[in-house]
Amino acid sequence: MEEIRLKKLQELREKGINPYPYRFEISDFIGNIRKQYEEEPPENYKVKVSGIAKRVSRTENGFMVRIADENGVEILVFTREENLKPKERYTFEGLLKRVEGKLSVVDAVLTDEPGEDIKKIKDQFDYDPNFRPISLAGRLVSMRTMGKAIFGHIQDLTGKIQIYLKKDIVGEDKLKFFNDNIDVGDIIGVRGKLFRTNTGELTIEVEEFELLSKSLHPLPEKWHGLKDVEVRYRQRYLDLIANPEVRRIFMLRTKLIMEMRKFFEMHGFIEVETPILQPIASGANAKPFVTYHNFLETELYLRIAPELYLKRLIVGGFPRVYEIGKNFRNEGVDRTHNPEFTMVEFYAAYWDYFDLMKFTEDMFVYLLEKTLGTLKVKYGEWKLDFTPPFRKVKYFDILKEKTGKDKDFFLKDVEGLRKLAKELDIPDVDKMTHAKLLDKVFERVAEEELIQPTFIIDFPKLLSPLAKTHREDPDLVERFELFVARYEVANAYTELNDPIDQRERFEEQLKEKQMGDEEAMEMDEDFIRALEYGMPPTGGEGIGIDRLVMILANTDSIREVILFPQLKPEKKGLNRSSTAR
RNA sequence: GAGCCGGUAGCUCAGUAGGUAGAGCAACGGCCUUUUAAGCCGUGGGUCGCGGGUUCGAGUCCCGCCCGGCUCACCA
Numbered sequence: 001m002e003e004i005r006l007k008k009l010q011e012l013r014e015k016g017i018n019p020y021p022y023r024f025e026i027s028d029f030i031g032n033i034r035k036q037y038e039e040e041p042p043e044n045y046k047v048k049v050s051g052i053a054k055r056v057s058r059t060e061n062g063f064m065v066r067i068a069d070e071n072g073v074e075i076l077v078f079t080r081e082e083n084l085k086p087k088e089r090y091t092f093e094g095l096l097k098r099v100e101g102k103l104s105v106v107d108a109v110l111t112d113e114p115g116e117d118i119k120k121i122k123d124q125f126d127y128d129p130n131f132r133p134i135s136l137a138g139r140l141v142s143m144r145t146m147g148k149a150i151f152g153h154i155q156d157l158t159g160k161i162q163i164y165l166k167k168d169i170v171g172e173d174k175l176k177f178f179n180d181n182i183d184v185g186d187i188i189g190v191r192g193k194l195f196r197t198n199t200g201e202l203t204i205e206v207e208e209f210e211l212l213s214k215s216l217h218p219l220p221e222k223w224h225g226l227k228d229v230e231v232r233y234r235q236r237y238l239d240l241i242a243n244p245e246v247r248r249i250f251m252l253r254t255k256l257i258m259e260m261r262k263f264f265e266m267h268g269f270i271e272v273e274t275p276i277l278q279p280i281a282s283g284a285n286a287k288p289f290v291t292y293h294n295f296l297e298t299e300l301y302l303r304i305a306p307e308l309y310l311k312r313l314i315v316g317g318f319p320r321v322y323e324i325g326k327n328f329r330n331e332g333v334d335r336t337h338n339p340e341f342t343m344v345e346f347y348a349a350y351w352d353y354f355d356l357m358k359f360t361e362d363m364f365v366y367l368l369e370k371t372l373g374t375l376k377v378k379y380g381e382w383k384l385d386f387t388p389p390f391r392k393v394k395y396f397d398i399l400k401e402k403t404g405k406d407k408d409f410f411l412k413d414v415e416g417l418r419k420l421a422k423e424l425d426i427p428d429v430d431k432m433t434h435a436k437l438l439d440k441v442f443e444r445v446a447e448e449e450l451i452q453p454t455f456i457i458d459f460p461k462l463l464s465p466l467a468k469t470h471r472e473d474p475d476l477v478e479r480f481e482l483f484v485a486r487y488e489v490a491n492a493y494t495e496l497n498d499p500i501d502q503r504e505r506f507e508e509q510l511k512e513k514q515m516g517d518e519e520a521m522e523m524d525e526d527f528i529r530a531l532e533y534g535m536p537p538t539g540g541e542g543i544g545i546d547r548l549v550m551i552l553a554n555t556d557s558i559r560e561v562i563l564f565p566q567l568k569p570e571k572k573g574l575n576r577s578s579t580a581r
Numbered sequence: 582g583a584g585c586c587g588g589u590a591g592c593u594c595a596g597u598a599g600g601u602a603g604a605g606c607a608a609c610g611g612c613c614u615u616u617u618a619a620g621c622c623g624u625g626g627g628u629c630g631c632g633g634g635u636u637c638g639a640g641u642c643c644c645g646c647c648c649g650g651c652u653c654a655c656c657a
Contacts, residue, residue, distance in 0.1 A: 004608070004609075005608095054619095055617095055618075055619090057618060064618090066617085066618095072615080074617085142617075142618090144616055144617065144619055144620095145613085146613055146614065146615090146616060146619080146620095147612070147613040147614065148613080148614045149613090149614040149615075149616080150614095150616090151615080151616045151617065151619085152616095152617095153617080162616085162617075164614095164615070164616080166614050166615090167614065168614075183608090184607080195615095197615045197616075197617090198615045198616090199615075199616080199617075201615090201616090201617075203615085203616095217591070218591045218592075218607055218608070219591085219592080219607080220591080220592045220593085220607095221591090221592040221593055221605090221606050221607070222592090222606070222607085222618070223592095223593080223605090223606070223618050224592070224593040224594085224605095224606080225592085225593085226592070226593090227592085227593065227594095228588090228592085228593090228649090229649065229650065230588085230648070230649045230650085231592095233649090242592085284657085285656085286656065286657085287655090287656085327657085329656065329657075331655060331656045331657090332582090332654080332655050332656065334651095334652095334653095334655095334656090335650090335651080336656090336657075337655090337656060337657070341657070343657085427653085427654065428654080487657080488657060489657095491657085518655095519655090519656080542657090544657055546657090547657075557650095567648085567649080568647090568648065568649090569648095570647095570648070
């Protein structure tokens with residue numbers, strides 16, 4: 001197939017046409033144009049439509065029926081009704097919604113009552129473009145040639161629009177050129193006038209067109225899209241071309257990060273950048289990637305967290321800072337873990353963890369309203385409710401409630417805890433340190449409580465080497481984690497700013513490390529020196545952006561929210577490039 | 582790292598007992614000036630993930646490997 005396209009490429013060049021020209025003037029993106037002529041129907045807008053079924057096709061959960069009234073005006077109907085046949089007359093009642101831009105009747109059921117005029121329904125929400133001149137470009141994703149006319153759709157990130165070429169307007173030569181030389185998959189630019197077809201679809205009546213880039217590969221199938229998960233991740237560009245849902249998820253991700261920046265700006269935070277290559281990988285419990293700098297002749301680590309640098313900036317007098325960026329952890333890969341992942345970390349001088357909780361609630365409300373427009377989010381089987389205040393539960397209160405044992409037991413009776421862990425079927429308990437045991441037991445017993453947005457507060461000190469000792473209990477620190485749908489979405493504390501205490505905590509970590517905990521934290525002498533100059537009381541927090549997007553996008557795989565997730569290098573077997581020699 | 586499942590045409594998928602590898606879409610050649618999963622007539626297209634074995638004969642059975650998905654372990 002590629003050979004045929006390469007031949008076409010050759011033919012174009014022989015005709016003196018550059019298949020890869022330099023620029024094209026567009027008047028707007030496709031989606032923006034459509035928005036100008038298409039209004040969203042209100043919620044729960046009920047309609048009855050009646051007409052001849054022109055086509056009945058099966059969808060994932062039911063059928064899609066195209067019906068047309070006496071004047072040929074068409075509307076799509078999504079229904080679960082069985083045994084519908086083409087050419088039969090039906091009347092459906094259902095809700096008017098836009099599905100991929102087209103007005104459609106969804107959740108439709110058959111009815112005996114008379115239908116309304118389809119054109120009248122559509123005219124309320126689809127406006128007449130009055131042959132407005134326009135210039136658009138995009139990838140040709142479908143084509144229907146009809147002898148002396150051609151229909152097709154071009155697509156960009158923002159949407160899809162129909163193009164219509166007819167002999168009377170573009171002329172016989174141009175029409176033939178389109179037929180012979182333009183393929184589905186090519187990127188083209190068109191100039192013409194906007195109108196609506198008999199069936200009511202917004203369409204460009206093309207006067208002139210240009211090939212903007214020749215495609216040498218056929219596109220994935222138009223109806224089923226690209227399903228092969230491996231190809232979707234390795235060739236994400238194809239996934240983005242073929243699957244509108246995937247485009248939607250990444251637009252959502254972009255929007256979320258954009259709004260997050262706005263929110264920080266609104267609250268006096270400034271965005272900073274700290275090193276990704278670090279001589280000491282500290283600030284979190286994780287195994288780092290190691291690399292080597294030839295000129296400096298030194299080993300460096302890809303950061304596991306920006307925390308210690310951001311706090312140096314607080315020492316340096318920046319009162320509110322945030323950084324959105326990648327962290328790297330050399331650990332397992334699964335549906336919730338990618339070796340590089342995106343976090344936002346932020347620090348505010350003079351705040352404590354209560355301020356952070358309030359700020360977090362406000363931020364989530366803002367982000368949800370800006371992205372999804374609701375505080376009630378469907379995630380799998382769950383309905384998550386982000387209406388503040390979020391539930392707040394003390395770490396040891398949950399343990400007490402679930403196990404009947406109190407704080408002293410968990411902090412002092414290590415062997416008793418080990419026994420409890422065994423009873424809970426936690427694997428490999430014999431090798432675990434005290435901190436690890438506690439962490440695992442908590443995870444196991446608290447699981448059920450962590451579906452709705454919940455702050456777990458007041459963590460044990462031995463799990464939190466960078467958090468400030470609790471003002472009322474020396475065994476605890478002022479720390480919270482925000483859980484949503486069982487994912488740890490945020491982790492925050494009143495920052496430890498006592499340099500002597502901080503040194504002792506690092507030393508504890510070094511002991512853990514010697515006892516075999518590979519993920520225990522590294523000592524950072526310069527960080528302690530910074531604290532010795534004086535860091536104001538500070539609240540600091542990290543939010544996992546990938547996980548947050550997973551929740552908003554209702555997906556259970558992190559690879560669905562990362563454009564290019566990490567996979568093993570492909571060896572052979574997948575389709576090779578056709579221009580390779 | 583362990584267990585289970587998968588890899589067949591460009592894409593989505595069938596492939597029955599081991600007997601010359603199939604469909605739809607896409608492609609190619611025709612017809613068709615408001616089509617829209619367009620339609621109609623015709624044609625071509627395969628390293629069955631890779632390598633070995635059993636067999637007269639392997640997409641199919643056996644062994645090893647590669648890649649992916651899910652579950653578990655580690656981690657956020």
